[in-house]
Amino acid sequence: MRHVLRFRRSREQNRLKSYIIAAWRLAAIIYPTADSVKAGERTRNVKALQKLFFWCALLAALTGLFYLRGDGADQASVDARTPVALLTGDGPVQTTMAEYLPFAVAAEMPASFGPEALKAQAVAARTFVLACRRHENADVCTESGCCLAYLDEQALHERWGGDFGKNMRAVRDAVAATDGEYLTYEGEAIQAAFHAGSIGATEDSAAIWSKLPYLVSVPSPETAENAPELITTSAVSPARLAAALGLEPAGDPAGWLGPAVLDEAGRVRTMTVLGKRFTGSTLRSLLGLRSTAFTAAWDGTGFLFTVSGYGHGVGMSQTGAMLYAAQGMLYRDILAHYYPGTELVRRAP
Numbered sequence: 001m002r003h004v005l006r007f008r009r010s011r012e013q014n015r016l017k018s019y020i021i022a023a024w025r026l027a028a029i030i031y032p033t034a035d036s037v038k039a040g041e042r043t044r045n046v047k048a049l050q051k052l053f054f055w056c057a058l059l060a061a062l063t064g065l066f067y068l069r070g071d072g073a074d075q076a077s078v079d080a081r082t083p084v085a086l087l088t089g090d091g092p093v094q095t096t097m098a099e100y101l102p103f104a105v106a107a108e109m110p111a112s113f114g115p116e117a118l119k120a121q122a123v124a125a126r127t128f129v130l131a132c133r134r135h136e137n138a139d140v141c142t143e144s145g146c147c148l149a150y151l152d153e154q155a156l157h158e159r160w161g162g163d164f165g166k167n168m169r170a171v172r173d174a175v176a177a178t179d180g181e182y183l184t185y186e187g188e189a190i191q192a193a194f195h196a197g198s199i200g201a202t203e204d205s206a207a208i209w210s211k212l213p214y215l216v217s218v219p220s221p222e223t224a225e226n227a228p229e230l231i232t233t234s235a236v237s238p239a240r241l242a243a244a245l246g247l248e249p250a251g252d253p254a255g256w257l258g259p260a261v262l263d264e265a266g267r268v269r270t271m272t273v274l275g276k277r278f279t280g281s282t283l284r285s286l287l288g289l290r291s292t293a294f295t296a297a298w299d300g301t302g303f304l305f306t307v308s309g310y311g312h313g314v315g316m317s318q319t320g321a322m323l324y325a326a327q328g329m330l331y332r333d334i335l336a337h338y339y340p341g342t343e344l345v346r347r348a349p
C-alpha cells in the first residue's frame with residue numbers, strides 16, 4: 001500500500017514539475033529580456049509559444065484522461081481510504097468501502113430505481129457498515145439475512161446480462177457522488193435499517209427490535225396503485241397453519257383466528273390462533289409472509305393472507321425512495337424523511 005502511495009506522490013510531483021517548467025517558459029516568452037527583443041527573437045518566441053500551447057493542450061488532455069480513468073477520483077475518495085473487513089464464504093477479506101459498496105448497493109436495490117434513490121441506498125448501506133457490530137473479525141458479511149446483500153461481478157453479470165455496464169456505472173456513480181457520506185444521530189453512525197417497501201407508512205423499530213428515535217413510523221408514498229407488486233396473497237391450509245405454528249388442530253377452522261391487534265403503523269402487533277397469542281413478526285416468519293402488514297380471512301377451505309409491503313418495514317423504504325426520487329426529491333431529503341432527526345455527514349478525508 002505504501003509503495004502505491006509513494007508512486008502516486010511521485011507522479012503528482014512529476015506533473016507539478018511539468019507545470020512549473022511550462023509556466024517558466026511562458027514567463028520567459030511574455031517577459032523577454034531587453035537583449036532578446038529583436039525581430040528574430042520575436043518570431044522564435046511565437047514559434048515557441050505555439051509549441052508550448054501544443055504541449056500544454058496535450059498535457060491537459062492526458063491529465064483529463066488520467067482523472068477519468070478513476071485514479072484521480074480514488075485519490076480524492078474517502079471511501080477508498082476507508083478499510084472494510086468483509087466476511088465472505090471463504091473467510092475475512094480486507095477491502096475498502098470504495099471497492100465493496102457498489103456490489104452491496106447493486107445487490108440491495110434495482111439499478112433502475114434512479115440516481116437519487118441509488119444515492120440514498122449508498123448512504124444507508126455505507127452507514128450500516130460503519131455502525132455494524134455483528135462480527136468480531138469483520139465489519140460486515142455478505143449474507144443478506146445478517147448484514148447486507150452482496151453480489152460479486154460474476155453474479156451481477158448473470159443478473160444484468162447486457163445491462164451490466166450501464167447498471168454498474170449507475171451504481172458506482174451513486175457511491176462516488178456520496179463519497180464518505182453517512183448518517184449520524186448524536187454524533188454516532190445510526191442503525192440504518194431499510195426494507196423493500198411499505199404501503200402507506202413505515203414501521204416503528206419498537207414494534208420489532210428496540211425503540212430508536214430515528215427509526216419511527218413515517219408516511220411512505222407507496223399505494224396499491226403505484227406499487228401493486230407490494231400487495232401479495234398467500235393461501236394457507238388449516239393443516240399447514242397448525243403445523244407451522246406448532247398447534248394441535250381443533251374444531252372448525254373458521255373460528256381459529258382471533259382479531260388482529262394493530263400497532264400505530266397499522267401492522268399486526270399480535271393475533272391469536274387457536275387461543276394462542278403470536279406477535280405479527282412471529283407469524284410473518286413462521287408463515288413466510290412478506291411483512292407484518294397483513295389481514296387473514298377464512299374462505300371456507302383455507303386461510304387467505306393478504307400482505308402489504310415487503311420486509312420488516314423499518315427505516316427507509318426502497319420503493320418509497322424510488323417513488324420520491326421520481327417526484328424529484330433529492331437523496332438528502334429522502335434520507336431525512338425516512339431517518340428523521342439524523343444528520344448527513346462526511347467522514348474526514
Ligand SMILES: [Zn+2]
Pocket residue numbers: 134135140141142143146147148
Ligand atoms: Zn453479518
